[in-house]
Amino acid sequence: MSARPNIVVFLSDDQGPWALGAAGNTEIRTPVLDDLAARGTRLDRFFCTSPVCSPARASLLTGRIPSAHGVHDYLDGPNTGPDSVDLLAGQPSYTDALADAGYRLGLSGKWHLGASDVPRRGFVHWYALEGGGSPYHDAPMLRGATPEVASGYLTDAIADDAIAFLDAEAGQDAPFFLAVNFTAPHKPFAGQHPDEYTEPYRDCAFESCPQEEPHPWLQTLGGGPIGGEPDAREALIGYFAAVTAMDAAIGRVLERLRAHDLEQETIVVFLSDNGFNCGQHGIWGKGNGTFPMNMYDESVLVPFIVFAPGRVAEGRVVHDLLSAYDFPATLLELAGIDGAAFEEGPGRSFATLLEDGADETADEDRAVVVHSEYGPVRMIRTRRRKYVHRFPYGPHEFYDLEADPGERENLIDDPEHTAAVAELRQRMHGWFAEHATPDADGSALPVWGAGQLTPLGDDPAGAFAPPGWDGAATVR
The missing domain is CATH 3.40.720.10 (Alkaline Phosphatase, subunit A)
Known part of the structure; x- marks a missing residue:
């Protein structure tokens, strides 16, 4: 080539x-x-x-x-x-x-x-x-x-x-x-x-x-x-x-x-x-x-x-x-x-x-994870676990992907996983704090699949608000 x-x-x-x-x-x-x-x-x-x-x-x-x-x-x-x-x-x-x-x-x-x-x-x-x-x-x-x-x-x-x-x-x-x-x-x-x-x-x-x-x-x-x-x-x-x-x-x-x-x-x-x-x-x-x-x-x-x-x-x-x-x-x-x-x-x-012969990461839960977001919904996923956070009030989700790869049992309220949930939540918030920008942060947006109407501006939540929305969802 x-x-x-x-x-x-x-x-x-x-x-x-x-x-x-x-x-x-x-x-x-x-x-x-x-x-x-x-x-x-x-x-x-x-x-x-x-x-x-x-x-x-x-x-x-x-x-x-x-x-x-x-x-x-x-x-x-x-x-x-x-x-x-x-x-x-x-x-x-x-x-x-x-x-x-x-x-x-x-x-x-x-x-x-x-x-x-x-x-x-x-x-x-x-x-x-x-x-x-x-x-x-x-x-x-x-x-x-x-x-x-x-x-x-x-x-x-x-x-x-x-x-x-x-x-x-x-x-x-x-x-x-x-x-x-x-x-x-x-x-x-x-x-x-x-x-x-x-x-x-x-x-x-x-x-x-x-x-x-x-x-x-x-x-x-x-x-x-x-x-x-x-x-x-x-x-x-x-x-x-x-x-x-x-x-x-x-x-x-x-x-x-x-x-x-x-x-x-x-x-x-x-x-x-x-x-x-x-x-x-x-x-x-x-x-x-x-x-x-x-x-x-x-x-x-x-x-x-x-x-x-x-x-x-x-x-x-x-x-x-x-x-x-x-x-x-x-x-x-x-x-x-x-x-x-x-x-x-x-x-x-x-x-x-x-490349040929490249070695994949041996760590089963490596520090580098993937994240996704959709307005006020955010995700952190490792090889073994997934946490989904919804601003401002939830509902949140936690899945043990080793035991439950099909994401069938939400363990967010299981006391056995309280520490794991807290750790993933902290990592997720820290990651978005590092990579999001204040004028484009979507965590307070009332997005519900209704279409992005205008670009973000001085009032980001209002800029995306569908007709009739009163701004109540901006509380984090």
């Missing part, structure tokens, strides 16, 4: 860590991604910084936590035009670092970080979904600032556009970076996907997605769970079909890389923005599938695969706890670019973990 490899990052939308054949799911069909994992390295404990779209994506780009970059919920309201706000304006991203290193940048697919009609610095190609979600047909897109409608099936339209970018860049002397941001497998589910992908699942038992009794905190809308649809079986067929269609689309993009003889010169990454429950825990959705928001592993873990010949081990699975805030520094190091600016916060490059 050359000193400046090309980079292709595939990002799925709402894909649970379980929704991948290489992760052990024998029902879902992901042959392309399974092959990519076999030829590269798969991480099976990679966490998003927030179990909802926009904050998670902001952290992947900046390496900062939501309480530092200020995006705390999915973005509602205008996505284009003078009323749309670029919530990452002035915040360095790893794409800026790539542009500074001479990369030509392209985007095909979802952006959803405000001002979708404004290509970011260094992007010579910009084909963005107008908002945060859409049907899979006739989706509203933006080519630069010009609106257009995606013809045909959206997953294929995104892949076709990515392929066109590869064709255009193949003759350039400069290296390229391409973000291929699918909307799959985000809802809507039923009736959205081609028959060639839905029909194989008609007789599926869906044992990987047991439909449990509804969670007591489940949010519902229109007769079904807010993150799902009234007909759970049809939704499952659609969800699985969306993943398989995306897998095939990724295969087409990778095939074009090979056709241009570029695969050996390219870092390829696949991951999702946040996790998803398809009935697990009695939930359809991610963190905002319940209220209070949840931090179950199905919501905060995401699939992650990286392929980079000569730089990343082949056929390896890494079990270390790693996070989206580690991603920018890692990707830049793999590309041979100084990523120190993205290690000033909690993020650390894990590029050395991806």
Whole structure:
């Protein structure tokens, strides 16, 4: 691989860590991604910084936590035009670092970080979904600032556009970076996907997605769970079909890389923005599938695969706890670019973990842990334990993940675990005190999955308040 490899990052939308054949799911069909994992390295404990779209994506780009970059919920309201706000304006991203290193940048697919009609610095190609979600047909897109409608099936339209970018860049002397941001497998589910992908699942038992009794905190809308649809079986067929269609689309993009003889010169990454429950825990959705928001592993873990010949081990699975805030520094190091600016916060490059013969941490409960947040909900997770804290009053949760990996028994009130709870709570508060910033701290926000309406300002709680909210939840 050359000193400046090309980079292709595939990002799925709402894909649970379980929704991948290489992760052990024998029902879902992901042959392309399974092959990519076999030829590269798969991480099976990679966490998003927030179990909802926009904050998670902001952290992947900046390496900062939501309480530092200020995006705390999915973005509602205008996505284009003078009323749309670029919530990452002035915040360095790893794409800026790539542009500074001479990369030509392209985007095909979802952006959803405000001002979708404004290509970011260094992007010579910009084909963005107008908002945060859409049907899979006739989706509203933006080519630069010009609106257009995606013809045909959206997953294929995104892949076709990515392929066109590869064709255009193949003759350039400069290296390229391409973000291929699918909307799959985000809802809507039923009736959205081609028959060639839905029909194989008609007789599926869906044992990987047991439909449990509804969670007591489940949010519902229109007769079904807010993150799902009234007909759970049809939704499952659609969800699985969306993943398989995306897998095939990724295969087409990778095939074009090979056709241009570029695969050996390219870092390829696949991951999702946040996790998803398809009935697990009695939930359809991610963190905002319940209220209070949840931090179950199905919501905060995401699939992650990286392929980079000569730089990343082949056929390896890494079990270390790693996070989206580690991603920018890692990707830049793999590309041979100084990523120190993205290690000033909690993020650390894990590029050395991806090498042949790399040793994983022997400590079963190492000092470096992962954290996640969703407004006033915060999590600290070690290999063996998880603590979830909800400002201002709870309810809080504590799980012994060795004895209870499925997070079924909340031990927060068990006297035997009082000391462990106190220790994790102290570590969590200390970590957020170190890495959050006062003008972006989300611990007092009344976030309930209603959408982030405006950026943080002098009155952060009020800035995020839905209509009619009286500010009572600001008490810590």
